[in-house]
Amino acid sequence: MAVGIWILGDQLNKNNSALLSRLQQKKDTYILFIESFNLGSLQTYHCQKLVLIWSAMRHFAQELKEDDWQVSYVINDNFQQSFINWIKNYQITELRLMSPSDDRTVLFNQINSSNNHDRSFFSFLKEIDINCHIKLFPNSNFLWQKEEFKQWAKKRKKLILEDFYRESRQRFNILLTEDNKPIGGKWNLDKENRQPPKKNLQTPVTLFFKPDKITLEVIEKVKKINDKTYGKIDNFQWAVKREEALKVLNQFVQYRLNFFGKYQDAMITEEKFMWHSLISPYLNIGLLQPLEVIKTVENAYYQGDYPLNSVEGFIRQILGWREYMYSLYHYVDDSYFSSNWFDHQNPIPDFFWDSNKTDMNCLHQVLKQTENTGYAHHIQRLMILSNYGLVAGISPQELKKWFHAVFIDAYDWVMQTNVLGMGQFADGGILASKPYASSANYINKMSDYCKGCCYNPKEKFTENACPFNYLYWNFLARHEEKLRTQGRMNLVLKHLEKMSEKDLETINFLAQKRINNDEH
Template identity: 55%
Template sequence: MIGIWILGDQLWLKQAALASCSQHENLPVILIESQQHIQARPYHQQKLVLIWSAMRHFAEELRQHKYSVTYKIAADFQTPLQAWIQANKITELRVMMPNDRPFTKVIQSLELPCQITLIANNHFLWSTSEFHNYAQGRKRLLMEDFYRQGRRRCQILMEKDQPVGGQWNLDKENRQPPKGKLNTPPAKWFAADAITLDVIDKVKSLSFPTYGEIEPFHWGVTRKQALQVLDWFIQQRLPHFGPYQDAMVTGEETMWHALLSPYLNIGLLHPLEVIQAAEQAYQEKQLPLNSVEGFIRQVLGWREYMHGIYHYVDANYSEKNWFNHTQKLPEFFWTGKTEMNCLHQILTQVQRTGYAHHIQRLMVLSNFALISGLSPQEVENWFHAAFIDAYDWVMQTNVIGMGLFADGGVLASKPYAASANYINKMSDYCKSCVYSHKERLGENACPFNFFYWNFLDQHRDKLQTQGRMSFILKNLDKMSDEELNSIRKQAQDWHINL
């Protein structure tokens, strides 16, 4: 007898383990809420609600499709699996290959009285073996090259072998700073139903540390709701998504962003249907190409690239620390209590929602962590705990590689380091801050400024090897030894005073 174990980020009727069985009526299926598993770090309470509520809703959907569903709430995975296998006389347990390496080890460590078969994961457009074949022998593994190959491979926004509009990448049109009243459309949120309210009560009662605010909880928890969010994005947000996708505005938590990553990452949506919906809207409604291409690049390019790189690099990637940064993560990352307004705005937003958009993550949170010398491992652990769409495969590459350049340039062509000037240009945060974005020394100096110049000075030798950094590094030569020494001291004192 075959049995299927469905993990909490594999909630799709066409997922590979279910699809591997020709008959599904009365097929034994099990889903497990393990309290031990969620104690690895203090996860955001809304993430726990999202996963457990989506799992419970998916169990009901499976029952409607005549699967024989067992749903267990347990301390661990081993005990309920063992009992279920024996009760159903299971001889082969099939599991779709986990996205996260650590969970593959969890499965391999189980002692079960039956064969365990891992079925190749089908939640991505590129399988791990296909990406490996693509990557082998290449001198560089740039996302742009991979993205173009993905466009050709899937025939997305293509005219024969050429990109629609004549250009592969329209990013230059998508970096406008916020100006005037933006008139952003509201996000598509949902009221919690009875199942979700039960889960909220359960998460509130947990006896171990968690993070963030649990209510109001507005995320979707079913495939039907995820499809509504996709349709809402296509209709209301995609037409104007492009120009301001890098902008940050106080009180505008979601702007024109899609809010689809939590649903994609647990299987309620498949990347191809998301990409095709955007392409179809472009064709039928003549939407601006820069908006459509910019969004498709995030899913077809960046998301697939992150997943592929994660499974391509060595298992010790998570320990990379190219700059040898060892400063402890400041407590304000957990509390949001800091006088730096940009960090305060974003960190309190994450506390409330579990969400921040990609520039808030990259150019404020990760940027600060990079230039202030925070431990990459502590930063990655915080990202993994704090964000509603966070998983090992997402955060290792995005934080260790992209955000902190701790891999020495495996996937980014230069460190994404910037002073307060960038934040002032792309947001309104600096207007309401006690620090001056123009000053790099003294009591009123924005920490982003003295940390930025200290970072360039401290790592000049290493950064010199990154071709795109040489022009910026020449600015250090214009500073006097006295000013550089003052910058070094102010950066050092900041950590001591903290």
């Protein structure tokens, strides 16, 4: 019997559970990597995302070879044939695989086209008469496994993120006193983490890396497929090895953690990274593991002078939000991914693909940053990009595809629930307690973008008004009946009631004009 292990591009860690299962039989275990654009589920990706994944795969394959594993690294866009050839060449009778993070993507549906109810990643093997036993192992990129979340969820009427986060804190004994209470007396310190930016903030230097020979070779490859890519490539500086990713984590703790909590929601022109950790790309491909990141930050709190609101706020993003997004993605039924509670159908505006095509400074700044780096922090994504999609009535499914394509840390497991549920309220409130819709007031408070814009954030009813203002009020007016079913919307709807018919007509006119211009 020959045993093989297929390592996917987001499973690049020696803690990979399938690898660990054969640690004592390295020389009798065959490892497969397939570098293929068609292993993805979309037609377009940010070029830096492709470079990150393929370069990290090549580096990890090289590490495993040096550790005496029997490694095959195949570069071929016909990934299915490459896989079949490897099975036959090495006469693999048992295939081991760490459970894929995204087992509900277009890729899986294509493979399983003969049986829509069978999500087995390898059902196509039956069609070509290969007798190969498939053995799946737990996904070590996450702390909660699918069945564990199901057991937690079935006891509850509502799946509330805060409840899940508290359960996770207790389960993994994070930031707790001896009597199992939260350190500092509160579970969640989010109210202390919403400071607007001050003038002349001195942000820390960001740790990046000069591309080595392997990465430069991948960059040249990606340049040749520019018809399938988005964004800039020549400034690629992301980590591609675990040792580099660990340096980024340590640099975050040393130089960024202190002010991370206080300014994590702030946005400043030309400040791409501020005090954010920049480790999500590495967590999501396995170069870093969630518990080691959480423990590193928790230990820093115990050993150093770090504010609790920064430490708790960061840990909540990983132990709470990240784990919840992944778990919910696997828990909901397939209808969730086509949900569209507001019935929004507008297409993605052209300027989402080209930042120079918008005259709104906030959108221009965030989109330009995304083009250049593949990165924008969570408030830029939620309150600028996703907010615009919501109030402009963009199709949530199309917006999800766009987010998935352009961000370096984006995968189906996080984009579905995050964009559809949190960003677009397409699920009608399963994930969020109210729509994350906002006028220009929030953006003006939390950023300096409005100062460099041709529109006025204080106006609502003129051509000079910030489009976020009239789009926001038009969104509320169009969906007033539905929004009244959401208790947290009653206060703002009272303001809507006070608007005159003339003002509402003006808002509708300006909103439709803006949306029509977006589509051309």
